[in-house]
Amino acid sequence: MKKTILSGMRPTGKLHLGNLEGALRQWIALQDEYNCFWMIADWHALTTGYENAREIKDNVIQVAVDFLSAGLDPEKSAIFRQSAVKEHAELHLLFSMITPTPWLIRNPTIKEQAREMGLIGGEGEEEMVKINYGLLGYPVLQAADILIYKADFVPVGKDQLSHLEITREIARRFNYLYKPIFPEPQPIIGEYPLILGIDGRKMSKSYDNCIFISDSPDVIRRKIANMFTDPQRIYRSDPGHPEECPVFLYQQIYNQSASAQIKEDCKNAKIGCVDCKRICAEALIERLAPIRAKREELERTPSLLTEILQEGARKAREVASRTMEEVREAIGAW
Numbered sequence: 501m502k503k504t505i506l507s508g509m510r511p512t513g514k515l516h517l518g519n520l521e522g523a524l525r526q527w528i529a530l531q532d533e534y535n536c537f538w539m540i541a542d543w544h545a546l547t548t549g550y551e552n553a554r555e556i557k558d559n560v561i562q563v564a565v566d567f568l569s570a571g572l573d574p575e576k577s578a579i580f581r582q583s584a585v586k587e588h589a590e591l592h593l594l595f596s597m598i599t600p601t602p603w604l605i606r607n608p609t610i611k612e613q614a615r616e617m618g619l620i621g622g623e624g625e626e627e628m629v630k631i632n633y634g635l636l637g638y639p640v641l642q643a644a645d646i647l648i649y650k651a652d653f654v655p656v657g658k659d660q661l662s663h664l665e666i667t668r669e670i671a672r673r674f675n676y677l678y679k680p681i682f683p684e685p686q687p688i689i690g691e692y693p694l695i696l697g698i699d700g701r702k703m704s705k706s707y708d709n710c711i712f713i714s715d716s717p718d719v720i721r722r723k724i725a726n727m728f729t730d731p732q733r734i735y736r737s738d739p740g741h742p743e744e745c746p747v748f749l750y751q752q753i754y755n756q757s758a759s760a761q762i763k764e765d766c767k768n769a770k771i772g773c774v775d776c777k778r779i780c781a782e783a784l785i786e787r788l789a790p791i792r793a794k795r796e797e798l799e800r801t802p803s804l805l806t807e808i809l810q811e812g813a814r815k816a817r818e819v820a821s822r823t824m825e826e827v828r829e830a831i832g833a834w
């Protein structure tokens with residue numbers, strides 16, 4: 501029997517290289533060995549983006565195309581949109597009845613999100629009364645996403661560990677109060693290369709420094725040509741410090757076989773940044789070529805995308821509705 505995995509992303513826009521190297525590559529590697537559910541968390545996107553709700557519709561499509569073109573395989577896994585499986589909402593509601601508020605008020609990831617949105621100022625937990633109920637309940641909805649498929653493992657970034665802790669606490673509490681039907685899901689934290697943005701900071705949409713999976717070759721060339729390099733290397737004749745250069749990080753990932761030579765040549769001022777960047781851009785463009793080809797194929801057949809998401813939701817619903825029957829029976833109120 502294959503073990504089960506669920507993970508998800510909020511549809512906040514096109515996916516970038518950080519998402520690709522940090523999450524998608526790992527998901528793709530897992531899809532053969534596990535029974536996988538890959539979810540586009542559109543309800544979660546509303547917890548922070550309720551004012552721009554109309555953008556979510558397009559973003560779901562963008563993310564679905566990015567998922568499929570990167571190599572998630574709908575034959576192997578269920579790829580679906582959260583709101584297409586209403587059972588998540590029912591389980592979230594039932595979990596909310598047994599979740600003590602202090603578990604949520606203490607959650608550092610929600611606090612950070614609220615701070616980023618400018619909703620709260622200080623560090624204190626009393627600040628959390630200022631945020632919306634939906635955002636406070638974010639980890640409860642996430643627990644429902646995971647437990648409704650009885651997932652054994654959840655591949656996520658480190659920032660999600662506090663959410664997963666709440667998932668396990670809710671599972672334990674439900675199992676104790678009613679009936680032991682839920683596993684206690686464990687995280688899978690991947691080892692992945694650091695992807696910096698074109699300005700040398702962490703790649704993030706809020707910094708406007710991303711290279712997107714869907715960027716055209718010309719856009720990639722332009723973005724890399726404008727990238728920050730070793731700040732100490734001012735003239736072509738200055739020796740460079742590749743370990744302090746974000747372009748070199750890309751060379752190590754996308755042009756691995758040549759990177760040792762480039763490192764030497766940079767240190768000895770034998771290669772200039774313009775040439776180095778040109779080589780780097782072409783290597784990245786080549787690496788993204790299969791993804792670009794699949795994207796073009798999907799764009800030619802838009803109905804295929806809808807069908808894939810519908811089929812994914814059907815597979816997910818099959819499992820989710822069975823779990824909900826067990827849950828209702830365990831609680832015993834119906």
Ligand code: SF4
Pocket residue numbers: 729730733740741742745746747748766767771772773774776777
């Ligand atoms: Fe960076 Fe390449 Fe310039 Fe060296 S040659 S500083 S690695 S861009």
